Each structure stands twice: as C-alpha cells, then as structure tokens.
Amino acid sequence: MSHVLQSYKAAWQFLIRHKWIISLLYGFNLVFALLAIGPFNSYIENIFANSDTINTLANQFDYSIIMDVVNEYGIGIGMTFSALFSYFIMYVLWSTFATAGFLGMYQKSLIKGHSKIKEFWSSGITFFFKFLRLNIYIILIYVIVIALMAVFFMKDGLDVFKMESEVALISRFWMLLFLLFVLGFFISIFRDVARSNIIISNPKYIHKTNLQSLKSTLRLRHISLSLINLIFLAIICLIFYTLKGIEAVWLSFLISQFYLVFRLCYRVVRGCSFLEVTQ
Amino acid sequence: MFKIIAITLIFTFCFHVCSAQDEALSNRVANYDMDIYLDIEQKKLDASTQLIWKNISMDTITELYFHLYYNAFRNSESTFFKERGVPAWLTKDIDEECGWGWSNITNFKDALGNDLTGNMQFVHPDDDNKDDRSVLMVPLEIPLLPGQAHVFNFQWQAKIPKTMPRTGYNKDFFFFAQWFPKVGVYEPAGMRFSKDGQWNCHQYHSSGEYYADFGNYDVKMNVPQDFVVASSGELKGQTKKGDRKTWQFKGHDIIDFTWTCSPHYVINEDSYKHTKIQLYTYPYKDHFKSRYFSTIKFCMQFLDEHLGVYPYNTLSIVDPPIHGMFTGGMEYPTLITSLSFCFFPKGIKTPETLVVHEFIHQYFMQMVATHEVEETWMDEGITSYYEGRILDAFMGEHTSTINVLGVKCGNKEFNRAEFFGSGNETIAPNSIKSWNYKHGGYGDIAYNKTALWLQTLEGMIGLELMDKIMKEYFQTWKFKHPSRNDFIKIFNDMVVAELPGKFPDGMDWYFSQVLYGTDVCDYKIRSISNDENQSPRGFLSNLEDCSTVEDEHKKYKNRVVVERAEGIKVPVDIELTFEGGIKKLYNWDGQNRSYDITLHSDKKVINAKVDPDFKVMLDKNFINNSLSREKQSNGIKSLLKKVMTSLQHIMESVTLLI
Numbered sequence: 030m031s032h033v034l035q036s037y038k039a040a041w042q043f044l045i046r047h048k049w050i051i052s053l054l055y056g057f058n059l060v061f062a063l064l065a066i067g068p069f070n071s072y073i074e075n076i077f078a079n080s081d082t083i084n085t086l087a088n089q090f091d092y093s094i095i096m097d098v099v100n101e102y103g104i105g106i107g108m109t110f111s112a113l114f115s116y117f118i119m120y121v122l123w124s125t126f127a128t129a130g131f132l133g134m135y136q137k138s139l140i141k142g143h144s145k146i147k148e149f150w151s152s153g154i155t156f157f158f159k160f161l162r163l164n165i166y167i168i169l170i171y172v173i174v175i176a177l178m179a180v181f182f183m184k185d186g187l188d189v190f191k192m193e194s195e196v197a198l199i200s201r202f203w204m205l206l207f208l209l210f211v212l213g214f215f216i217s218i219f220r221d222v223a224r225s226n227i228i229i230s231n232p233k234y235i236h237k238t239n240l241q242s243l244k245s246t247l248r249l250r251h252i253s254l255s256l257i258n259l260i261f262l263a264i265i266c267l268i269f270y271t272l273k274g275i276e277a278v279w280l281s282f283l284i285s286q287f288y289l290v291f292r293l294c295y296r297v298v299r300g301c302s303f304l305e306v307t308q
Numbered sequence: 309m310f311k312i313i314a315i316t317l318i319f320t321f322c323f324h325v326c327s328a329q330d331e332a333l334s335n336r337v338a339n340y341d342m343d344i345y346l347d348i349e350q351k352k353l354d355a356s357t358q359l360i361w362k363n364i365s366m367d368t369i370t371e372l373y374f375h376l377y378y379n380a381f382r383n384s385e386s387t388f389f390k391e392r393g394v395p396a397w398l399t400k401d402i403d404e405e406c407g408w409g410w411s412n413i414t415n416f417k418d419a420l421g422n423d424l425t426g427n428m429q430f431v432h433p434d435d436d437n438k439d440d441r442s443v444l445m446v447p448l449e450i451p452l453l454p455g456q457a458h459v460f461n462f463q464w465q466a467k468i469p470k471t472m473p474r475t476g477y478n479k480d481f482f483f484f485a486q487w488f489p490k491v492g493v494y495e496p497a498g499m500r501f502s503k504d505g506q507w508n509c510h511q512y513h514s515s516g517e518y519y520a521d522f523g524n525y526d527v528k529m530n531v532p533q534d535f536v537v538a539s540s541g542e543l544k545g546q547t548k549k550g551d552r553k554t555w556q557f558k559g560h561d562i563i564d565f566t567w568t569c570s571p572h573y574v575i576n577e578d579s580y581k582h583t584k585i586q587l588y589t590y591p592y593k594d595h596f597k598s599r600y601f602s603t604i605k606f607c608m609q610f611l612d613e614h615l616g617v618y619p620y621n622t623l624s625i626v627d628p629p630i631h632g633m634f635t636g637g638m639e640y641p642t643l644i645t646s647l648s649f650c651f652f653p654k655g656i657k658t659p660e661t662l663v664v665h666e667f668i669h670q671y672f673m674q675m676v677a678t679h680e681v682e683e684t685w686m687d688e689g690i691t692s693y694y695e696g697r698i699l700d701a702f703m704g705e706h707t708s709t710i711n712v713l714g715v716k717c718g719n720k721e722f723n724r725a726e727f728f729g730s731g732n733e734t735i736a737p738n739s740i741k742s743w744n745y746k747h748g749g750y751g752d753i754a755y756n757k758t759a760l761w762l763q764t765l766e767g768m769i770g771l772e773l774m775d776k777i778m779k780e781y782f783q784t785w786k787f788k789h790p791s792r793n794d795f796i797k798i799f800n801d802m803v804v805a806e807l808p809g810k811f812p813d814g815m816d817w818y819f820s821q822v823l824y825g826t827d828v829c830d831y832k833i834r835s836i837s838n839d840e841n842q843s844p845r846g847f848l849s850n851l852e853d854c855s856t857v858e859d860e861h862k863k864y865k866n867r868v869v870v871e872r873a874e875g876i877k878v879p880v881d882i883e884l885t886f887e888g889g890i891k892k893l894y895n896w897d898g899q900n901r902s903y904d905i906t907l908h909s910d911k912k913v914i915n916a917k918v919d920p921d922f923k924v925m926l927d928k929n930f931i932n933n934s935l936s937r938e939k940q941s942n943g944i945k946s947l948l949k950k951v952m953t954s955l956q957h958i959m960e961s962v963t964l965l966i
Contacts, residue, residue, distance in 0.1 A: 062956045070948055074939075081917065081934035083943035087950070092706075092717035093930060096725035101929045117959060124963040164966045171965070190401075190471050190478055195630045196592045199651045213965070220966070278946050285953040292960050 033253045033306060040301035043135055044294060050131050050149070054293045055286075057123055065116035072105045125164055128300060129156035132228045135301045139308065152228075159227050159235050166239065167220055174212055178205045218255050219246045221300060225307035245307075254306055258299040265291040333561040333619060334522030334787035337362045338491045340565065341526045348532060351477055353466040357488065362457040365496035365505050369452040372460070373431070373509035374444040375520075377486035378411035380512035381469040381476075385439035387432075391743060392514035398471055398634060407470025413444065413489055419459040422449040434511045434743065442512040444489070464489055471634045473514075481632040483568040485640060486518065490564070493521050493789070500679070500791040510681050515750045516742025517673075517680035517687075518564065522787055525559040531569050538575075538588040538624045539567035540643045561619075561787060562641035563677050568626055576601070580608045583618060589627040592650050596659055600625055600646070603660040606702045607667050611694070614775055615671055615782040623670075625663060637662045639669030655712035661699060661719065668694045675786040683792055684750070685738045685823075689758020696720040696759060720763065720925065727756035728928050734826040739792065760925045761822035764829075765815070767923025768878065769803060777802045792823065818878070822926070827875025831918045832932035834869040834902065838912035841865050862908035868916045869904045870896060873932075878924055885915040893920075914938065 044050065076098060077083035086094045099106065133152020138144035182201055185191075192198065223235070223242035232238045245251065269288040275281045341358040363369050380388035388394070402408060416424045430441045452458050466487060469476040475485040492509025495502040502508075508519065529537055533553045541559025559565060574594055576587040578601040587600050604625065608618055624643040628635050636647030644666035648659040672694075673680055673687035680687050699708035699719040706718040727733065732749030738757060742750060766774040781790075781798045800814030821827060841864060845856040870882055882894045888911060896903045896918075907913075917934040919927060927933065 058956050058959060061959065062952050065955055066948060066952050069951060070944075073944055073947065076931060077944060078939045079936045080931050081915070081936065081940065082931050083940045083947060087943040087946035090714055090716055092710075092725060093721045096721075096729060097929050097931050100725075100728045101931065113955070117962075120959045121962060121966070124959075128963075167966045188400075189633060190398075190631050192630050193479070194590065194592055195649050195651065217965075278949060282949050282953060285957070289953075289956055289960060292957075292964075296960075296963065 030250075030253060033250050033257065036302045036305035037254065037257055037298070039305055040135075040298040043138060043301055044297050047131075047134070047144070049146070050134075050297060051290060051293050053149075054127055054297070055290055057127070058120070058289065058293070061116050061120040061123070065113050068109050068112040072102075072109050075105070076102050121164075122161070125160045126153045126157045128224070128296070129153045129160045129228075131297055132156070132224060132300050132304055135304055136228045139305065155231070156227060159232075160224065162235055163220065163223055163227065163239070167216060170216055174209070174216075178209065181205065214255065214259075215246055218251045218303075219243055221255075221303035222246060222251060222307055224300065225304040228304060229308065250306055251303070254302055255299075258295065258302065261298070262292070262295050265295070335362070335364055336523050336561065337364055337493075337521035338523040339525070340488070340523065342488060342528070344527065344529045346482065346529065346531045346535075346569070348480070348482070348535075351468045351470075353468065353484075353487070355465070355488065356461070356463050359460045359462070359491060360457055361452070361460065361491055363452040363454060363494070365494060366454045367494075367496060367505035368454065369494060370448055371507075372446045372448065373492035373507045374413075374446065375486070375490045375492060375509060375512070375518075376411040376413075376442055376444050377490070377512050378409045378466050378469065378475075379441040381409040381472045382441060383408060383439070385437075386442065386512070387435055387437045387440040388442070388512045388514050390437065394473060394514070398473065402470060405470060407472075407476070409467045409469025409472065409476065410441075411464065411466045411487075411489060413462050413464045416446060416460065416462040418448065418450060419461075420450065424449065432511060433509065434513070437511070440511050443492075443509050462489070474635055474638055476634065478631045478634075480572070481568075481570045481629055483566075483626075483628065483632060483635040483645075485566045485635065485638065486512075486564075488565070490520055493519055495789075500789060501793075508679070508682075513681065513743035515745055516684055519679040519681055519789075520563040520677070522561050522563055522677065525562065525565045526556070527558075527565060527567070528554050528556045529567060529569070530554045532571075534571045535569040536571065536573040536575065536588070537567060537569045538573065538586070538626050538643065540565045540624075540641050542622050559620075559642060563674060564641050566640035566643050568628075568635070570629075570632075572629070578605070580605045580618075581612075583608070583621060583623055585623045585625065587625045587627065590629045593627055593648055595650075596627065596648050596652075599654075599659055600627070600663055603702065604663050604667060607664045607698050610698050610701065611668065611671055615779055616786065618670060619675075620670075623667070627659070637666065639666040639673065641670070641674045644669070653712060655710060657699070657703065657709050657711070660703070661695065661709060664698050664702075665691055665695045668698070671782060671786075676782055677787070677789050679789065679791070681743070682741050683739075684742045684754040685758040686790075686792060686795065688751075688754045689738070690762065692723060692755045692759035693762040696723060696763070720759075723756045723759050724925060727752050727760060730756075733757070733828050733928070737826050738823045757822075761818075763925040764822075764878065764923065765799075765818065767921070767925070768818075769807060769811070769815075773802070773806050776806075796823075821876050825875070828928050829876035829878065829924060829926040830873040830928050830932070831880050831898065831924065832871050832873050832929070833916045833918055833935035834871040835867075836913050836916050836935055836937055837867045838864045838937070839867070841908060863910045864908070864912055866907040866909055866913045867904055868913060869902060870916075870918050871902045872898060872900070874928070876926060878926075880919045880924060881921070883917045883920040884913050885917075886911040886913055912937065 082094050085091050130149040130153030134144045134148045137148050223239050226238045226242050272284050339360040343356050345354040380386045427447045431443050431445045432440050471478050492507050495508050496505045533551050537555040539557040541557040544556045544558050547554045573588045576597045578585045620642045626645045636645050638645045646662040668691040672690045678686035696719045707716045708719045709722045710717040730752040732752040735749035796819050803811050804814050841861050843856050877898045880898050884892050915936045
C-alpha cells in the first residue's frame with residue numbers, strides 16, 4: 030500500500046515540477062473548444078444577434094426558444110453539429126498523443142531522474158499509434174460489453190403487451206448500469222496498466238503486452254491506486270457541483286475552468302501513478 | 309285499438325321510469341338497463357339490454373340506429389382498419405390468438421314483443437363500405453310519436469378484442485369502452501346543423517371519438533369473484549354466487565358507460581366536496597397516488613370555480629398496467645384513464661397531465677356533449693386549452709410538463725412546439741370532421757392549434773372576459789349538444805357587450821381565420837431607424853425664397869417597421885424602448901402586410917418588440933418578435949460561454965473513458 034501511495038505522491042510531484050503539461054493540455058482543450066464553437070457562434074449570431082430572446086436563453090433553458098430555432102432555423106443545426114463532431118474527433122487524437130507524450134516523459138524522468146520538453150513530443154510520436162490502437166480496442170470492449178448488456182436487457186423482449194409489469198425491466202436496467210460502472214472501473218485499470226506496459230517495453234505489437242496487462246488488472250495495488258485516483262476525482266466533482274449554482278457569469282466560467290484544470294490533473298496523475306506502480 | 313292502448317301504457321310506464329330517478333340534469337333520452345356476463349376464458353360478453361329511448365323531437369321516428377363499435381375490430385375490412393390501419397405494434401399478434409372482436413345482437417324486441425331482429429341491417433352512412441358493420445339500423449314496427457318513450461329489449465354477445473385502441477383485453481386485464489350496442493343521436497330540426505330531423509350515427513372511424521345522448525344507466529356485471537371492477541357511475545351493490553360476483557353500478561345523466569376489471573387492482577380513495585375519488589392502480593404504481601390525488605383535487609377546484617360544479621358523486625381514475633397501456637389517457641363519464649410507469653421521476657409530469665386532461669373532458673364532451681367526430685376541436689381543443697392553464701397554475705409556468713435535470717418545459721410551450729414542429733400547421737382547417745384528416749394533422753390541429761388560438765383569443769379579450777364567456781358557455785350548454793355556431797354566438801354576443809369599442813362586430817373575423825382557415829401567424833419587427841431630423845427646406849413660403857427653416861425641432865426621426873409575415877391577422881401591441889430606458893406602447897390592428905411607427909423625438913429607439921407579452925401564442929416564431937439596434941452581445945457571450953465550457957468538459961470526459 031505504501032508503494033501505491035508513494036507512486037501517487039510521485040506523480041503529483043512530477044506534475045508540479047512540470048506544470049506546463051497542464052498548461053499545454055488546457056491550452057489545447059481551450060483551442061479545440063474555441064474552434065469547435067466557431068460555426069455555432071456564427072449560427073447563433075445569425076439567428077439571435079439582434080433579438081432579445083437570446084438573453085432569455087442565456088439565463089435558462091427555454092424550450093420555446095429552442096423549438097423556435099429548430100423549427101425556423103433548423104437547417105443550420107446539422108451542419109453545426111457536424112463541425113462540432115469533427116473537432117471532437119481531433120481532440121481525441123490530440124489527447125491520445127498527449128497522453129503518450131507525458132507518460133513517455135515521466136518514464137524518462139523515472140529512469141534518468143529528470144526529463145525534457147522534447148521528450149514529450151518524441152514520446153508522443155513514438156507511442157501515438159500504439160495508444161491509438163489501444164483506444165480502439167477499448168472502444169471495441171465497451172461496444173461488446175454494452176451490446177451484451179443490451180441483449181441481456183432485452184432477453185424477454187421489449188413488447189410491452191407481453192410484460193406483466195415494467196418493474197423487472199427497470200430492476201434489470203439499474204443492475205446493468207451498476208455492472209457497467211464496475212466494468213468501466215476495471216477497463217480503466219486495464220487501460221492504464223496497458224499504457225504503462227507499452228511505455229515500459231515499447232513492443233512492436235501491443236497484443237502480448239495487452240494480455241499481460243489484462244492478467245495484472247485485478248492486482249490489489251492497481252485497484253487501490255484506481256480508487257485513490259477516483260476519490261480525488263469525486264472530491265473535485267463534489268466541490269464543482271456545490272459551486273455550480275453561482276449565477277455570476279464570469280465567476281461560474283472561471284469555476285468551470287478550474288474544474289477542468291483539476292480534471293486534467295487527474296488524467297496526468299492517474300496515468301503517471303499507474304506507470305510507476307507498474308514499473 | 310289494442311295497439312293504441314298498449315302504446316299509451318308503454319309511454320306512461322316509460323315516462324314514469326324516466327322521471328322516477330333523482331332530479332334530472334339532462335333530457336335522459338337513452339336509458340340502459342344491462343346485465344352482463346363476462347367469460348374470461350372465451351373472452352366474450354353475454355348480455356341483455358333494456359333500452360328506454362325517448363323521442364324528444366316533433367318527428368315520428370320509424371327506425372333506430374345503433375353503434376356496434378366492436379364490429380370495427382371484426383376484420384381488416386372495416387372502415388376503422390382501412391382508414392388508418394390499427395398501428396402494427398398494437399395488433400402484431402392479433403392473428404396468432406385471434407384477437408379480433410365483434411358485437412352481435414341476437415334478438416331485438418320492442419315492448420310489445422315484436423321481434424325486430426329480422427329487419428335489422430347494417431348501414432354505412434359515411435363511406436359506403438359494405439364490409440363495415442359498425443352502424444346498425446333497426447326498423448320499428450311501432451313508430452315513436454313525438455314525446456313518446458319506448459322500451460326495447462335485446463340480447464347480444466360480444467367477442468372482446470385484444471389490445472385494440474382504447475378497449476379490449478390483455479392477460480387478465482379487461483377494459484370495456486364503446487363495448488355495448490349504443491343508440492345514435494336523433495337530431496331534430498334546428499339542433500346543431502340539422503335542417504330536418506335526422507339520425508346522427510357515424511361509422512367507427514380511426515380518427516375521432518364518439519357522440520351520444522344523455523341517459524341513465526343501471527348495469528350489472530357478472531365477473532369472476534377475484535376480479536375488481538371499476539366503472540362509470542356509483543357502485544350500488546355486490547352479490548357473490550359461487551365463484552362469481554355481480555357488481556351493480558348506476559350512473560345518471562351521462563352519455564356513455566365504461567368499465568374495467570382485473571384481479572390486481574388496488575383502490576385508493578380521496579374526496580373533493582361531495583365527490584368520492586377512487587384511484588384504481590396496480591400495486592407497483594401505488595406510489596403515484598399522492599401525485600394523482602393532489603392534481604385531481606386542484607383541477608376539480610379550478611373547474612368548479614371557473615366553470616361550474618362537477619355534479620357527480622364519483623370519479624374513478626384508472627391507471628392501467630403496462631400491458632394495458634392501449635387503454636390509457638382516455639375520458640369516459642365519471643371514469644378516466646391515465647398512464648404512468650413506475651420509474652417516472654417527479655419531474656416527468658405525464659400522470660398529472662393525463663389526469664388533468666381527461667378530467668377536463670368531464671366538462672367538455674361529457675357535460676357539454678359536443679360531437680367528438682364532427683367537431684373534434686370542441687372537446688379536445690378546449691380541453692387542451694384548460695390543460696395548459698390548470699397545469700401552469702398548479703405546477704408553475706415553464707415547468708408543468710418536464711422539470712428534470714435543468715430541462716424545463718411548460719405545458720403551453722410543449723403544445724406550441726408540438727404544433728409548429730409537426731409540419732401539419734396548414735394541412736387542414738379546424739372545422740372538418742375527424743375522418744377527413746386523411747393526410748395527417750388530426751391531433752395537431754384539433755388539440756394543439758385550438759389551444760393556441762384560444763390562448764391568443766384570451767390574450768386579445770383578456771383573461772377575465774375569457775373566463776366569463778367560457779363559464780357562460782358551459783352553463784348554457786351543459787347537458788346539451790352545442791355546435792361551433794353556438795360557441796361562436798356566445799363569444800360574439802358577450803364580446804360585443806363587454807368590449808364594444810375594441811371589437812364592435814364581434815369575433816367572426818377571428819374564427820373565420822383560425823377555425824375555417826389554414827393560415828399561420830408570424831409578426832416580426834422588420835427594422836428600426838433613427839435618422840437625424842431634417843429642417844424643412846426649399847421654396848417653403850413663396851417662390852422667391854429658397855431657404856431652410858431653423859425652427860425648434862426634435863433631434864431624431866424614429867421609424868420602426870413591423871411586418872405581418874404570414875396570413876393570420878390579429879391586433880398586436882408594439883413596445884418601443886428609447887435611450888434611457890423609456891418605454892412606449894402602441895397598437896396595430898395587424899391588417900396590412902406591414903406597418904410603421906414614425907415619431908420625432910430627442911432620443912433614439914434602441915429596441916422594438918411586437919407582442920411583447922407573447923399574447924399571440926399562434927405566432928410561430930417568437931425570436932423575430934424583437935429587434936435591438938445594438939447586438940445582444942452579452943446574451944450571446946453568456947450562451948457561448950456555457951456551450952463552450954460544456955464542450956470542454958464533454959471532450960475531457962471522453963478521454964476519461966478511453
């Protein structure tokens with residue numbers, strides 16, 4: 030357990046020493062969000078620029094206005110969402126690159142005791158495709174898990190006229206949702222262990238490494254480390270949701286940005302701590 | 309001679325029967341005494357009916373017309389099936405278990421014992437579909453003279469359909485709506501649109517509902533002992549015999565009779581004034597009872613205060629199980645059905661919406677017994693209008709339909725969005741018969757459009773007068789059969805009396821647009837300009853001096869142009885805001901395609917709004933109702949900030965997963 034805590038602490042120390050990583054991740058997140066919102070901005074300005082209704086919509090969810098937009102100006106919605114989706118995909122690719130970058134850098138610092146910025150970029154390039162492949166596998170795992178759950182959910186059919194009541198269906202839904210969370214917890218551990226193993230051994234093909242990682246997913250130290258990381262995430266989520274009611278526009282914007290920064294910290298610390306524990 | 313004596317005796321007997329009840333609220337034209345045997349194995353009803361029918365016209369009646377609604381489910385060739393086809397999901401296993409249904413009169417006699425069975429024939433007044441058997445004509449041997457009431461006895465059987473719209477069985481849940489041979493309505497000359505006396509008895513159509521006369525019902529249902537019966541009317545007794553139980557219900561001054569039974573019903577009770585409210589639900593949905601009771605009592609109080617008293621001693625609310633959901637959300641005299649699922653959170657207001665909507669029907673279609681087939685808007689539309697008002701009053705505006713996780717929507721907005729999002733805004737006028745909505749739009753026009761134009765009407769004449777007129781309409785026409793002309797007449801008379809300056813010619817101009825027309829409505833602010841005022845110049849006073857008059861004048865010439873972008877014309881308010889926040893209100897009759905307000909002032913107009921209070925709910929686009937000189941950059945920035953931060957977090961959340 031002390032090794033786990035030590036790893037977690039070391040990951041934070043690394044992050045504090047390399048604050049620029051967070052700046053970089055945050056900067057890219059902000060840039061992608063700004064780029065993604067561009068078409069939406071034009072679209073909104075086109076509809077609302079001189080109408081008072083924008084103020085209503087800015088202050089609260091308003092079904093009337095949203096439906097008037099859909100009914101009267103709906104043609105632009107599809108295009109706007111397509112643009113959003115493209116930037117979304119690009120962000121996922123960037124995140125894959127960045128994760129490979131900071132993990133490779135951390136690995137170097139563990140070996141040499143120090144690291145350089147260029148190692149972030151070189152590691153990103155080295156491990157990007159391997160991490161991307163791992164991401165695809167994880168997506169496939171989720172797809173398979175969700176498909177299996179859907180099959181189980183519908184095992185007695187969804188014909189309402191054949192059901193005695195909806196109670197069984199709802200109980201099954203909650204049970205599967207819980208199961209999905211549990212599986213998600215272990216899939217995340219597998220992902221972090223697999224990433225660590227890829228960084229450590231830099232294999233040509235990742236299948237073997239993945240199988241090794243799968244075997245060590247259920248190790249106590251991995252589970253404990255994941256829990257410690259999740260506790261941190263839960264605390265920052267709780268703080269954010271407590272402060273969410275603040276109505277001042279700029280203050281609420283700042284709070285949500287801080288929240289995002291802490292979430293980015295969580296991502297870096299989680300990855301680094303798993304790497305150290307897996308060493 | 310014998311016949312004359314017999315007829316006189318029958319008439320005297322019937323008159324006695326009809327008037328021996330408690331004080332009549334209606335003319336009690338069609339009175340039924342029925343004995344029903346439910347065979348749950350064969351899914352059949354065996355029944356005998358004694359009908360006392362009163363001829364309230366000045367005509368001699370030589371035949372009776374009956375609705376045999378269950379014959380709409382006899383086969384796929386009925387008008388009901390041919391018009392729309394019953395949705396496939398509802399009847400997909402109908403052939404596997406032969407879920408088809410029928411109704412068959414095996415023996416029909418008048419009070420003298422004349423057997424009329426052989427002369428009965430199916431007729432098809434609406435579409436000449438010879439395969440449709442939903443209307444039966446029975447020629448009489450003894451005609452009914454004006455004012456006479458005759459007794460008719462008939463035995464009949466019905467095969468109960470499986471999961472058909474609004475009625476049938478599934479598993480051990482049974483729901484009987486439009487289940488018995490029901491006499492049509494004889495409309496004497498002058499009633500509704502009738503020029504000469506005529507029977508009004510339409511075939512069963514897939515869109516639209518029902519129309520029947522008032523009367524008293526005494527119904528005995530013999531069902532398995534463990535079954536609980538919920539029914540129209542009041543429970544008068546239960547008798548056990550072997551493994552069967554007979555439940556007796558009596559209803560007075562009602563236009564229909566509906567019942568349901570299941571061994572699983574649990575009953576909860578509450579009351580409002582003299583009315584006992586009973587909720588029949590399934591055990592796993594029992595937690596909805598407080599939501600149902602609080603809503604229905606508020607609704608009863610609202611209608612009590614705004615229209616008039618609910619005169620019946622009972623109200624039964626049935627919340628069917630999931631396998632009986634084909635019967636949910638319907639209205640019958642003193643019995644309504646809702647629909648809920650056990651997982652509905654508090655913020656999903658479907659149970660409240662349904663129970664309110666169906667209860668309002670006790671007023672509009674049950675007491676004010678309009679023709680639901682010929683003039684659907686008069687029950688569904690008026691009901692939708694009150695639904696919005698009551699739910700908003702009970703649960704707050706903008707939250708009365710959905711209030712979950714920050715997503716909020718009020719009933720009125722929901723109906724408005726449903727209408728304008730339907731694509732059916734102009735497909736048909738409100739005035740057509742229900743089965744003439746051949747290409748869609750029945751629900752959108754009859755329910756939502758009517759609610760919108762009634763809300764707009766309320767905005768024009770004011771809430772107070774609207775309430776006064778609707779109360780007058782209800783009080784004048786309760787326990788009668790009004791048509792749209794009667795509705796319009798009351799509006800015209802009272803609007804002219806109360807608002808002679810504003811609407812001296814009544815409201816025909818409005819009804820002709822919204823009821824008979826298909827236009828939509830959109831008023832928008834087209835432009836705002838504030839030009840520097842020019843002094844008068846040129847040859848002003850004579851042909852010698854070409855000059856400029858330097859007199860004191862206002863600094864700006866303000867001009868606001870308002871446009872009527874669509875067809876409907878209604879008067880609208882226009883609010884102008886000047887620099888410094890001063891507001892001025894103007895009125896426009898809304899007739900021309902465009903209109904301008906031109907002023908001379910020392911301040912610029914910075915904002916203009918047409919219909920600033922959103923009284924014209926028929927307006928299809930509220931976004932263009934206002935125009936500001938300056939861009940609303942604060943609002944846009946604020947919205948973009950919200951969208952952007954959400955996007956940032958969503959992007960980061962995905963990387964959390966993979």
